[in-house]
Amino acid sequence: MNKNKRVPTSAELNILNVLWRIQPATVRKLHDHISETQKIGYTTVLKMLQIMHEKGLVTRDESTRAHVYSAANSVEQTQSSLLSDIVNKAFGGSRFDLVMRALGDEASSKEINEIRTLLDSLEKNNK
Structure with a gap:
């Protein structure tokens, strides 16, 4: 599967939903927003963002000390990927x-x- 067309997991989608609202964002900023509604550690958010970056789900600006993340694809592109995945997997x-x-x-x-x-x-x- 194309690296940029990877379908996010449920946990990754939770991060993307916050990121789409506030991007670009540092890990700290993302963690602060996510932890308002769910209990999650800073290092968990960091590790998930690293994995998401490897999968091509987010981009990372490394020009400053605190890396800044953005979603690699729009909400619509991600929804289309998720829908296509479900159509293929669950509905043949x-x-x-x-x-x-x-x-x-x-x-x-x-x-x-x-x-x-x-x-x-x-x-x-x-x-």
């Missing part, structure tokens, strides 16, 4: 099966109408 590559499972019996009338509008728009663009 079928987007239709994913949509059917996602909608199930729980979609509201409003959601169904919004989906119908989206599908109509996609259909127009494909003609």
Whole structure:
């Protein structure tokens, strides 16, 4: 798999969600934000960022004493990678099966109408 297309783990995604809001950020700044909602050690955040850097999930500016991290990909790019991974792993590559499972019996009338509008728009663009 392409290094920049790696799918983040759940723990890595937690860090990315904070990083997307506050980037660029030092390990200290990230730790301070993350520790507001979950108990996690500074060295754990540091180690995870090092691993994420090796995987290509974050970039690191080493020009200052305190390294500064940024997400390597946008929220949308990461969501697309995660969705593609789930479609392939859990639904045998079928987007239709994913949509059917996602909608199930729980979609509201409003959601169904919004989906119908989206599908109509996609259909127009494909003609």
